[in-house]
Each structure stands twice: as structure tokens, then as C-alpha cells.
Amino acid sequence: MALLEVENLHTRFLTDDGVVKAVSGVSFKLDRGQTLGVVGESGSGKSVTFLTVMGLVDRRSTEVEGSVRYDGEELLNASSARLQNIRGRRIGMIFQDPMTSLNPVKKIGWQLEEAVLLHNDVNHAEARRRAIQSLEEVEIPRADARVDDYPHQFSGGMRQRVMIAMALINQPEIIIADEPTTALDVTTQAQILRLMKKLQDEHGAAIVMITHDLGVVAELADDVKVMYGGRIVEEALVDDLFVQPEMPYTWGLLGSMPRLDQVSARLEQIPGQPPSLLRPPTGCAFHPRCGYTFDKCREELPELAAAPDTVDHRYRCHLDDAERHRIWAAKTAAVSAGEGSAA
Amino acid sequence: MTYFIIRRTFWAFFLFVVATMITYVIFFVVPANPAALAAGKATKPEIVAHIKHALHLDLPIYQQYWLFVWNLVRHGSFGYSFVNGLPVRTTLGQEIPVTASIVFGGVILYLVISIPIGIISALRPRSALDRSGMVFVLVGISAPSVWVGLILIYLISFKLGWTPIGDYCNLLPTHQTGVCSGPGEWAYHLILPWITLAVGSAALYTRLIRANVMETMSEDYVRTAWAKGASSSRVLVQHVLRNSMLQVVTILGMDLGLLLGGVVFIEIVFGMPGLGQQLVLAAERFDLPVVVGIVMFATFAVIIFNFIVDVLYAWLDPRIRLT
Numbered sequence: 074m075a076l077l078e079v080e081n082l083h084t085r086f087l088t089d090d091g092v093v094k095a096v097s098g099v100s101f102k103l104d105r106g107q108t109l110g111v112v113g114e115s116g117s118g119k120s121v122t123f124l125t126v127m128g129l130v131d132r133r134s135t136e137v138e139g140s141v142r143y144d145g146e147e148l149l150n151a152s153s154a155r156l157q158n159i160r161g162r163r164i165g166m167i168f169q170d171p172m173t174s175l176n177p178v179k180k181i182g183w184q185l186e187e188a189v190l191l192h193n194d195v196n197h198a199e200a201r202r203r204a205i206q207s208l209e210e211v212e213i214p215r216a217d218a219r220v221d222d223y224p225h226q227f228s229g230g231m232r233q234r235v236m237i238a239m240a241l242i243n244q245p246e247i248i249i250a251d252e253p254t255t256a257l258d259v260t261t262q263a264q265i266l267r268l269m270k271k272l273q274d275e276h277g278a279a280i281v282m283i284t285h286d287l288g289v290v291a292e293l294a295d296d297v298k299v300m301y302g303g304r305i306v307e308e309a310l311v312d313d314l315f316v317q318p319e320m321p322y323t324w325g326l327l328g329s330m331p332r333l334d335q336v337s338a339r340l341e342q343i344p345g346q347p348p349s350l351l352r353p354p355t356g357c358a359f360h361p362r363c364g365y366t367f368d369k370c371r372e373e374l375p376e377l378a379a380a381p382d383t384v385d386h387r388y389r390c391h392l393d394d395a396e397r398h399r400i401w402a403a404k405t406a407a408v409s410a411g412e413g414s415a416a
Numbered sequence: 417m418t419y420f421i422i423r424r425t426f427w428a429f430f431l432f433v434v435a436t437m438i439t440y441v442i443f444f445v446v447p448a449n450p451a452a453l454a455a456g457k458a459t460k461p462e463i464v465a466h467i468k469h470a471l472h473l474d475l476p477i478y479q480q481y482w483l484f485v486w487n488l489v490r491h492g493s494f495g496y497s498f499v500n501g502l503p504v505r506t507t508l509g510q511e512i513p514v515t516a517s518i519v520f521g522g523v524i525l526y527l528v529i530s531i532p533i534g535i536i537s538a539l540r541p542r543s544a545l546d547r548s549g550m551v552f553v554l555v556g557i558s559a560p561s562v563w564v565g566l567i568l569i570y571l572i573s574f575k576l577g578w579t580p581i582g583d584y585c586n587l588l589p590t591h592q593t594g595v596c597s598g599p600g601e602w603a604y605h606l607i608l609p610w611i612t613l614a615v616g617s618a619a620l621y622t623r624l625i626r627a628n629v630m631e632t633m634s635e636d637y638v639r640t641a642w643a644k645g646a647s648s649s650r651v652l653v654q655h656v657l658r659n660s661m662l663q664v665v666t667i668l669g670m671d672l673g674l675l676l677g678g679v680v681f682i683e684i685v686f687g688m689p690g691l692g693q694q695l696v697l698a699a700e701r702f703d704l705p706v707v708v709g710i711v712m713f714a715t716f717a718v719i720i721f722n723f724i725v726d727v728l729y730a731w732l733d734p735r736i737r738l739t
Contacts, residue, residue: 129642153648161645168643173636178658178733187654188644223734239644 074145075102076279077126077247082139084118084125093350095121097303098139105246108273108280110294110311112287112326116347118303119283123249127166128156143247162192165240165278169252171232175224181208181235182220188242207238211268230261234268241272248273249281254289266292287330291315296385299323302348302358305377309386319380319388319397321363324404357389365392365400420726428719435715437481439708444477450498450702471498484708494712495705499698504709507694512713514584515690518682519675521606522613523668529618534625538633539652549622556619565612565685572608580605582687609686613679617671624667628660635659662732669725670718677714 084096096118103109113119124130126141128148141148143159151159160166168174176184185204189195195203201220208216211234224232233253240248250269254262270293273280282293290297290311297314299307299322307314307323318324328341345362348354354361360370369391380386381394390397451468452459468474472483487493494504537546573581585605586597596605632638633656641655678692691710698706730736 127643129639157645157647159645160643166640166643168636168640170636174640176637176641176655176659177735179654187641187646191645191650225735236640239640 076105076144077103078140078142079122079126080140080142082122082125082141083137084121084130085136086130087134087136088351091351092136094303094353095350096125097353099300099303099305100139101298101305101308103247103279103281106273106277106279107296108282108294110290110297111281111283111300112285112290112297113300114285114347116350117300118350119300120251121303122300123166123251123281123283127160127164127249128153129160158192161188161240161245162243163245164247164249165243165245167233167236167240167248167250167253170256171229171236172256174236175232177224179223180220181222181224181227185220185235185239185242188239192243203242207242208235210241210272211235211238213238230257230264233257233261233265237265237268237272241276241278244276245278247279247281249283251283252285253282254286255284262289269293287326299326302353303350304358304389306359307388308377309380309383309388313383313386317380317383317386317398318401319386320359320390321365321392322359323388324401325362328404357391365396367391424719424723424726428716431715431719432712435711436484436708439711440477440481440484440704443702443704443707446702450704453499453702484705494709497698497706498703499701499706504705507706508691508709508713511689511691511694513587514688515676515678515683515692517584517587517602517606518609518613518679518688518690519672521603521610522617522679523672523675525610526614526618526621527668529614530621530625533618534622535629535652535657537622538626538629541630546626549626553619553623556615559615560681561612561616562681562685564615565608565682568608568612569685579608584688584690609679609682609688612682612685613675621664621667625660625664628663629656632656632660658732662729665728665732666725669721669728673714673718673721676717676721678710 079102080100082096082099083094086093086095099118099122101109111119111122121130125135125137126148128151130137137149139149143163148156148159175181179187182201182204185207186197186200189200189203190197193200205216205220208220213219213231213234219227224235227235233256237253240250248269253269254265257265266289269280272278280293282289284290294311297307297309297311298305299314301322307318307320309319314323315327318327322343325341325343329343331340343362348358348361354371356372357363357366357370357375360366363370373391375389375391377387377389380388392400449464451471451473452464465474472480475483484495487495492505494508496503497507533545533549537543537549540546569581573579583596583605585601586595587599587602589598638651638655641651646654676691678690678695680692680696682688683690683693684696691713695707695710697703698710
């Protein structure tokens with residue numbers, strides 16, 4: 074049994090303008106110690122999926138359907154007391170913007186101690202000891218002094234370390250990291266990723282890395298889910314995805330990623346805007362932006378089908394195998410040719 | 417902190433000077449003859465001239481101002497009323513407790529009403545309580561306090577006879593006959609003025625608190641607190657309330673300062689001998705020393721409450737340092 078099993082999850086926000094279908098039928102499994110990369114543009118439903126898993130969407134204005142099982146236990150109809158028990162203890166979460174994710178009026182130490190005291194029957198001195206220890210683990214210098222600082226006395230990278238320390242302090246089995254490096258500068262990004270990798274090796278937690286940066290996925294993840302318009306449009310082992318991506322949206326994502334080993338005059342871009350989830354396009358959600366659209370794409374949503382000759386590589390696309398492979402081969406050939414001419 | 421207090425003290429001093437100067441200037445720009453008023457109707461010009469001299473009104477304006485400052489610094493005296501010759505200090509001493517009683521009682525009443533309603537309607541937006549709260553808010557904001565006061569007097573004092581129609585009673589018991597006093601009588605006479613003051617402000621504060629709590633609830637660090645596994649009451653008390661009170665504290669401080677300068681309408685409607693009523697009376701009679709005395713007290717109230725707000729602010733939000 075997988076540690077986390079999500080089945081046919083739907084999340085709909087009821088707004089004044091209508092129903093926003095933020096997540097439409099997402100299913101996946103997460104095993105112990107596994108690192109899952111979830112990739113997509115803003116508004117693809119990747120964050121909402123995991124906020125729903127954590128029960129952090131506003132239940133008054135949100136409809137949730139499907140199933141989320143943690144260690145076999147259904148979470149979607151769990152009591153709020155049970156959810157509070159799981160949040161922070163079994164599943165830790167790291168958010169995108171470290172500048173706003175810490176309470177500005179409470180000391181760093183207080184915020185870490187709170188996480189300890191919520192889930193452990195220990196006294197204040199022990200909570201403080203653990204708080205300092207966790208700051209040392211995320212490599213904050215002079216942790217015993219800095220524990221009494223306020224968040225505004227820390228830099229962005231340091232605050233994200235604090236967020237990581239806070240998510241890890243109760244040694245959860247799953248860490249959901251929602252774009253943990255997006256708000257940081259490049260050198261700090263690399264440090265944070267290295268730190269997460271190191272801590273995962275030490276604690277053995279499963280990580281869900283939500284990102285729009287395929288570089289982060291390549292660095293950390295074992296498996297990748299590509300999300301678009303509230304659905305998973307392609308899923309694969311990370312190496313398979315980079316070698317043989319099976320659908321045009323993933324091609325676009327890969328093409329828009331700058332690479333140091335290739336010279337290209339101009340990065341590819343995906344034309345148009347992400348779809349409105351209030352009035353999603355008919356058929357395949359990507360068809361208005363796809364360069365290979367034909368009639369069927371406008372009428373029918375492609376199934377998440379298995380790719381030929383692979384395990385666990387699935388994609389949504391109406392193009393037939395030969396056609397897709399011909400297009401992808403042409404694309405990689407063009408890049409190689411560019412490389413050749415530059416050399 | 418020391419530097420902050422020193423700077424604030426200088427600033428207060430400067431404000432006093434400016435406020436009193438402006439009062440003097442305005443007073444002398446207005447064409448009026450306080451000496452003639454003080455002398456009464458149909459007096460001889462010599463008597464008016466005599467009074468004018470006695471009140472120093474024949475001196476140039478800057479000398480009059482200097483005399484005022486000198487008396488204040490040298491004798492701690494605000495001067496004497498042009499009209500009845502009483503020391504301004506005595507007049508203020510009688511009126512400040514009246515205004516302060518109305519203001520503090522009213523403010524406590526509206527905070528007691530608006531804080532719980534504001535928080536609950538923020539937590540349950542669009543609920544029945546939130547909606548009825550909003551109706552109350554609209555009515556409260558739209559109704560002027562004069563009107564509310566008159567309606568309350570008509571219904572509760574006059575028709576039902578539950579409360580006295582006006583008048584003020586001292587908080588501390590005195591043993592003079594014919595003078596009502598004591599905490600019971602004091603509160604009994606003040607209950608309608610308090611309600612009148614509270615109606616409009618409670619509405620405003622409910623809205624303010626609701627908006628601030630709702631905004632804070634959607635902050636990232638509140639989501640972090642949920643993600644840690646905190647219960648809803650813990651999230652509210654530990655993470656939301658303190659952060660959402662910053663703006664409320666600011667506005668409360670400003671309001672207290674302003675209200676203490678006189679709650680004119682309420683004092684007049686309920687016949688309470690407070691600062692606001694006296695200020696109107698003194699201005700009508702061109703009683704400059706009394707006007708200046710009240711202006712100085714109002715300035716003092718604004719300065720003190722702004723100071724308290726700044727100190728509270730630094731305590732509420734560690735990002736703010738008092739330097």
C-alpha cells in the first residue's frame with residue numbers, strides 16, 4: 074500500500090462568477106521515501122491539489138470529491154481534530170514565499186516551538202532544544218542565538234531554511250514543498266535544493282516538489298507529473314520524461330527551458346495563456362495553444378493512456394504514436410543541428 | 417526608547433505652542449469686542465475701555481500671547497475667564513471629568529460590542545449574523561448621534577421613564593444636599609450618552625475589525641499555522657488577532673484623543689456640562705482664555721493617545737522600533 078493515494082480528486086471553487094474547476098480527476102500514488110515532481114504553469118491546479126490533500130481549502134466555498142488516503146485512512150471526510158493531528162506531524166508543508174509565510178510578530182523560536190508543542194507532550198525547555206537543533210540541521214549559523222530573532226531579521230533564504238526546519242521538526246513522512254525555491258535567487262535556490270536532498274537522505278521522508286522549474290525536477294525527483302488545466306497530462310519516471318516526452322505541452326515546457334549544453338538562438342515559447350478554469354476549453358484543454366490540433370482535440374478529452382514499451386509512462390494526447398515520435402525526433406534533430414552549426 | 421520619549425516631548429511642546437498661537441490669531445481675526453460683551457448692554461464707553469485694559473485686550477496680540485505664556489510658565493495659570501472671572505483651571509477641572517466619563521464609558525461600550533461581532537462575522541462571512549451585523553453597521557453609520565440621542569431620550573427617558581432626561585452626577589460621592597453623586601447615579605445618568613456615542617462607532621469598528629480579521633486570515637503565515645496542525649481557536653488567538661489589531665489600535669488612539677476634546681453633540685443633547693458644550697459657549701462669548709484652555713487640553717489628549725498608540729504599536733509589531 075502506498076503512503077499517500079489520491080484517486081479521482083476534484084476540487085471546485087464556488088465563486089460569484091461561477092464554478093472554477095481547479096482540479097479535475099487527479100489520481101496518483103506516493104511511496105515512502107519517494108520524490109515526486111509536480112510541474113505546470115500557474116493555475117494548472119498543482120498547488121490546489123495538495124492544499125486539498127492537506128484539507129487547507131476553505132470548505133465553505135469549495136466542493137471536493139474523490140478520495141485521499143494517507144496510510145489507508147481516508148482524509149477527505151476526516152474530523153478536523155484528526156486532520157490537525159496529521160498536518161505538521163505526518164505531512165509537513167513548505168510554501169512558496171518565505172517572506173510572508175512566517176508570522177511577523179512572533180519569534181522564530183516561538184514558531185518552531187509551537188510546531189513541536191502541538192504534536193508532542195514535552196515541556197517548553199525540550200521544545201526549545203528541538204527548535205535550536207532543527208535550526209542547526211538547516212545550517213543556520215549561531216542557531217542558539219538566532220532562535221530569539223524575529224522573521225524580519227532573517228534574509229529570504231534563511232527564512233526558507235526556517236520553513237524547512239519547521240516542516241521537518243516533527244519528522245513527517247511526507248513533505249509537500251510548494252515552489253520552495255521560486256522566490257529565491259539562483260545561488261540560494263541551489264543551496265535550498267541541496268539541503269532538502271540531504272535532509273531527505275537523513276530522514277527518509279517522501280517529498281512532493283511542486284514547481285514550474287523543470288531544472289528542479291531533474292535535480293530532485295524520481296517521478297514527474299505534468300499538470301495542465303487541473304488535470305495530469307503526462308506522468309513518467311524523470312529520465313523517461315526528459316528523453317521521450319509524449320505530448321505537445323511537455324514539449325513546450327522542455328523547449329522553454331534554457332540549457333547550457335545546447336546553443337539556440339531563441340527559447341521556444343508556448344503561445345497563448347493558460348486556460349480559464351471557469352470556462353475550460355472543450356476536449357483537450359491544451360488544444361487552443363497546441364500546434365498540432367485537429368478536430369478530435371476540440372471534441373474529446375484524451376484519456377491518460379500508457380506510452381508504448383514503457384512502464385508507468387502515461388500521457389493525454391490524440392496524436393498517434395508514429396506522428397508524435399516523428400515530431401519529437403524532428404525537434405531534437407533541429408536542436409542538434411543548431412548545436413552543430415554553432416560548433 | 418529614551419530618544420523616542422525626548423523627541424516626543426519636544427514635539428508635544430511644539431504642538432502646544434502652535435495650537436495656542438493659532439487659537440490666538442483666529443480669535444483676533446474675528447471682529448468682536450469681548451470687553452463690550454463682558455461689560456453688558458448699554459454701558460458707557462469708559463467702562464468698556466476700563467475692562468479692555470483690565471483684560472489686557474488693549475495690548476498688541478503678541479504681547480497678549482506672551483502674557484498668557486508667562487502666566488502659564490510662571491504661575492501654572494491658564495488665566496481667568498473674560499465672562500465670569502473664574503480661573504480657567506477651575507472650569508476645566510469641572511468639565512474634564514464629565515467629558516472623560518462620557519468618552520471612556522462610550523468607548524468601552526463600543527469595543528465590547530464591536531470586537532466580538534467583528535471577529536465572528538469575519539470568521540463566518542455571509543452568515544446570518546454577518547448579514548444582520550452589516551445592517552446594524554449601515555444603520556449605525558447613517559444615523560447622526562444628535563438624532564440617536566434625541567430618539568433615545570424621547571423613547572427611553574420620556575415615554576418609558578427608565579432613565580433621567582439629562583444632567584450629570586459626580587462619580588465620587590459628595591455629601592452636599594441637593595447634588596446627586598456616587599457611582600450608581602453616575603452610571604444611571606450616563607447610560608444614554610454612552611449608548612448614543614457607541615451606536616455610530618460600534619458600527620464603524622465592527623466593519624474595521626471584520627475587514628482586518630478577514631485580511632489577516634488570508635495571510636500566508638496563517639496558512640502556515642494551519643499546515644502546522646494548529647486548531648482554529650489557536651490560529652485565531654495566536655496568529656490572527658494580534659496582527660489584525662494594528663489598524664484598530666491606531667484608529668482607537670486617534671478617536672480617543674479627538675473625543676476627549678469634547679463630544680459636543682452628545683453633551684448638548686443630554687445637557688452634560690462637558691468640554692464640548694463649554695467650548696461652544698466660550699466661543700460664542702469670545703471668552704478667549706477658556707477657549708485656549710480647552711484647545712490645550714484637547715491637544716494634550718491627542719498627543720498622549722498618539723504616544724500610547726506608538727508604544728502599543730511597537731509592542732504589537734516587532735518590526736517597528738521606537739527610535
